[in-house]
Amino acid sequence: AQSVTQLGSHVSVSEGALVLLRCNYSSSVPPYLFWYVQYPNQGLQLLLKYTTGATLVKGINGFEAEFKKSETSFHLTKPSAHMSDAAEYLCSVIDRDTGKLIFGQGTTLQVKP
């Protein structure tokens, strides 16, 4: 069965610092990978996705992620954190046979002034 592991349930960075949120997956076939962001009292919003093609994927709000097959990783980065980036970030992989989305447990990003 496919699974997603997010390292670190809470990450704290200073405003302007690099953001790195880690995600590793297990999949027996080339995966489709997603990062979602969830602001307080809101639903999930898609940040970016990897399906095929270029392994470095750019998303909204300055975020990007790189698919590394050899490391089974899809880490999310942003060069300079902004206060508005404080939110819950969820990494997910999709079962391409069923369309079932499997989520990691989430990482709460705190941005300090």
Added chain:
Amino acid sequence: EAGVAQSPRYKIIEKRQSVAFWCNPISGHATLYWYQQILGQGPKLLIQFQNNGVVDDSQLPKDRFSAERLKGVDSTLKIQPAKLEDSAVYLCASSPHGQTSSYEQYFGPGTRLTVT
């Protein structure tokens, strides 16, 4: 285009009471999902509909949870009777999966249920 709509946004009930949530997916989306997100965890799929048929309900506690998607559009999720451990955010999502090769899911704002 309008997003996924859910109501109510918040609900507080006592244990053993019943509750129902409503979801209106994005127009034209064939697939509809209900997820349960307990505090501190990622969303867990409860049930997946393709049009008005159930594709996957393996994680739905069928002794107390039920869901339907009449006419392949709106959906309701019901809990009867509720337990304390049902306190969570219930998310509805829709996807054009089944019509295109895109697997992206679009989420509604969720319903936060508190069972006391």
